[in-house]
Amino acid sequence: MKTLYALPLTLATLLLAHVPVAHSADAGEEEDLALVYGDKSTISIATGSKQQLRRAPAVATVITAEDIAAMGATDLDEVLETVPGIHVSNAPNTYSSLYLIRGIYSGQNPQTLMLQNGVPMTTLFQGNKGNIWGGYPVENIARIEVIRGPGSALYGADAYSGVINIITKNAAEIGGTHVGVRAGSFDTRSAWVQHGSKAGDLDISAYLRAGKTDGQRRIIEADAQTARDRTARTSASLAPGPVNVGYDAIDANLGLGYRKWRLNVGYKQRDDLGTGAGISSALDPVGKEKSERFNTDLSWADSQLAPGWGVGATVSYFEYRQRIPVDLRLWPPGTRFPTGLFPEGMIGHPDTSERQMRLSAFATYSGFDDHSIRVGVGHDDLNLYETATYKNYIFDAAGMPIPAGPVADYSLIQPFMLPQRRKLDYVYLQDEWQFARDLTLTAGVRHDRYSDFGGTTNPRVALVWDAALDVTAKLLYGRAFRAPSFSEQYSINNPVQRGNPDLSPETISTLEAAFAWQARRDLQLNLSVFRYNMDDIIRTVPNPAPAPGSTFSNTGGQHGHGMELEAVWDATRTLRLSGNYSYQRSIDESTGRDAGYAPHHHLYGRADWRFASGWMASTQLNWVADRKRPAGDRRPPVADYKTFDLSLRSLRGNNKWEFGATVRNLFNADVREPSPAPGLIPNDLPLAPRAIYLQAVYSM
Structure with a gap:
């Protein structure tokens, strides 16, 4: 273990020893770099107030709009894969992205809190960002702030393994009107328009995008039905067959700023979203899903209300609906259970509607010598107000599914869940105490009181x-916690997973050390090491025979440790080299074995070269290695992979046109993400082969 930690430090030392003397960045060059990569020196997510990133009391990363453009990213997942300590994996169901931070994995990924402009994007049913996700476009992102490690002392539930805050662009960051188009592999195309302007004291920013993709069509060689066929002596499986990951997309945002007020309104629709590798890890080439989310938040803040005092308040509303416009086949036509044959397949799907109201307020006081105190209060009203169940089966007394003819509405007979409502009140206190000229102690605590x-x-x-x-x-x-999702607590009549109303939150305690070293004016090195302990993990436990499926329970623990090393080197005035290496090891305490799924080693590197007049070429390497299987999964370890990406773009200048081209997975590597144990999809989840995208933006 000591060797693993010493290796990155040795490499950093050798790098310093052999780096040739480069041009020292003068003020003009620093301004030039800021135009290309944006301001990454400050962060707000660590304490709620803007401060220097290197002095923030957290292990954090900032990614700017300029940085996103430089790497040629078209979706949020591509951006987050570049953050040290984060690996983007996928679930079989809709191929929904999973953000694995420091090796913490689960099938729904509720341990990562996602915010948009500081407001949670969490859906109540699964406790995550929503399985019917369908990507997140990057054109309207001003910056992304990421905390690796616990954040519940400030952000409460689900700020467990980390916090991701997406900040959308304001009028100044858009600066005029821009129209863009993009097209590429898998019949992918999109178009968008952005506008940002001022009218007196009113800032106006708007964004509208429409897109569509058929999605990659990599082949699943065998699925869960393949194994069932062998047992039942049927031939119902649709494998080998392609994954089903296409979708239609609409995204819209409106931002209004007036003096100390700020209003954000957003809409995100995903329609005809494919089922990925299948809802039950059995291929379903015709199933489609739809989600709609509407969010709005109004905030007011005055940092100088009175000498030493600052105050602010936010009210937000979030509406989320998931609908199934085309029947989902949990199991394909011809599936046989001991209770009978399903000639049309076993069909079942839930519809849900939810609304979330959140009120919060804070006050800061810096009138004490060397102290800055922040206190906050809040109330959340979380209401899953509508559920509907459509299926072609019912359960017998033992919990076994029985064929019941055509698909019908069973919402009143055997619902998958009844409507649920949860209320939350919280209060937090934070003190930043600079007790010496070079030492600052930040301490905080938050108490959350849930109604359930x-x-x-x-x-x-x-x-x-x-x-x-x-x-x-x-x-x-x-210390942080994750609240049980409504699905984990209240699911009933579910043939796979049943809820448990007596669940307690998962908890995690994390100890970290971090170092930031400006080794030279043109070379920045960051190192962090961590250790964590998880308790009361929410997992499924098999139901007593003969009942099928499993029930959620607080069971077992997990501990892990690791490190992250980052480097940014402006080798010349036109060449920047950057990258990071992450190592982690996580142990499931119930088995004493590796927790599995997440890579032990993750290396990312990028080179940006500004050449000719106003052009930038970038190349990226992403190496993911040493992914173990959890205990009980007898498959060999998940294969390592390396991908190379290339991008070319014109930099915005006086020219009204900007052009870009990106090639992802240049050498067509066979990239796969692990399918959950016990290996219902034996050969894992294949990701996209080589893909090419072209885009053009016109500025009016």
Whole structure:
């Protein structure tokens, strides 16, 4: 283990020793770099107030709109894969993306809190960003702020393994009107328009995008029905067959700013979204899903209300609906259960509607010597107000599915879940104490009180030391929790997973150390090491025979450790080299074996070259290695892979046109993400082969 930690440090030392002397960045060059890559020196997510990134009491990353353009990314998943300590995996169901932070994996990924402009995007049914996700476009993203590690002391539930905050563009960041188009592989095409302007004290920003893709068509060689066929002596499986991952998309945002007020309105629709590798890991080439989300938030803040005082408040509303316009086949036509044959397949799908109201307020006070205090309160009203169940089966007394003829509405007879409502009140306190010129101690605690499972209190403490003019060291401790989702608590009449109303939250405690070293004016190095312990993990436990499926329960724990190393080197005035390496190892305490799924080693590197007049070429390497299987899964480890991407784009200048071209997976590597144990899809989930995208943007 010591060798693994020493290797990145040795490489960093050798890099410093052999780096040729490059041009020292003067003020003009620094301004030039800021135009190309944006301002990455500050962050707000760590404490709720803007501060220097290197001194923030968290292990954090900032990605700007300019940085996203430089890497040629077209979707949020491509951006997050470049963040140290994060690997983007996929679930069989709709191929929904899973953001694995520091090796923490689950099938729904509720351990990662996603925010948009500081407001949670969490859906109540699964407790995550929603399985009917269908990607997130990047054109309207101003910056992404990421915390790796616990954030519940400030953000409450689900800020467990990390927090991702997407900040949309304001009028100044858009700067005029822009029209863009993109087309590429898998019959992918999209078009968008953006506008940003000022009318007196009113800032106006707007964005509208429409897109469509048929999705990649990689082949699933065998699926869950393949194994069932062998047992039941049927031939119902549709494997080998292609995954089903196409969708239609509409995205819209409106932002209005007036003095101390800010209003954001958003709409995201995904229609005809394919079932991926199948809802039950059995291929379904015709099933389609649809989701709609509408969000709005109104905030007011005054940082100088009175001497030493700052205050602010936010009210937000979030509406989310998931609909199934085409029947989902849990199991394909010809499937046989001990209770009978399903000639049309076993069909079942849930529809849900939910609304979330959130109120929050904060006050800061810096009137004490060397202290900055922040106190906040909030109330959330979380209402899954509508559920509907359509299927062609019923359950017998033992919980076995029985064929019941044509698909019908069973919402009143055997619903998958009844409507549920949860209310939450919380209060938090945070103090930033600079007790010496070069030492700052940040301490905070938050208490959340839930109407259905009680209260939880989560503290954090962080010591930040400016050890030298060019070195900052941090020592961090935090505790976080994840609230049980409505599905985990209240699912009934589910042939696969049943809810448990007595669930308690998952908890995690994390200890971290981090170092930021400005080794030279043109070379930045960051190192973080961590150790965590998870308790009361929510998992499924098999139901007693002969009942099928399983029930959610708090069972077992997990501990892990690892490190992350980052480097950014402006080798010349026109060449930037950047990259990161992450290592993690996580152990399931119930088995004493590797927790599985997440890579032990993850290496990312990028080179950006500005050449000719106003052009940039970028190349990226992504290496994912050493993914173990969890205990009980006898398949060999998931194969490693390396992908190379190339992008070319024109930089915005006086020219009204911008052009870009990107090739992803240039060498057509066979990229696969692990399918869940016990290997219902034996050869895992194949991802996209080589893909090419072209885009053009016209600025008016």
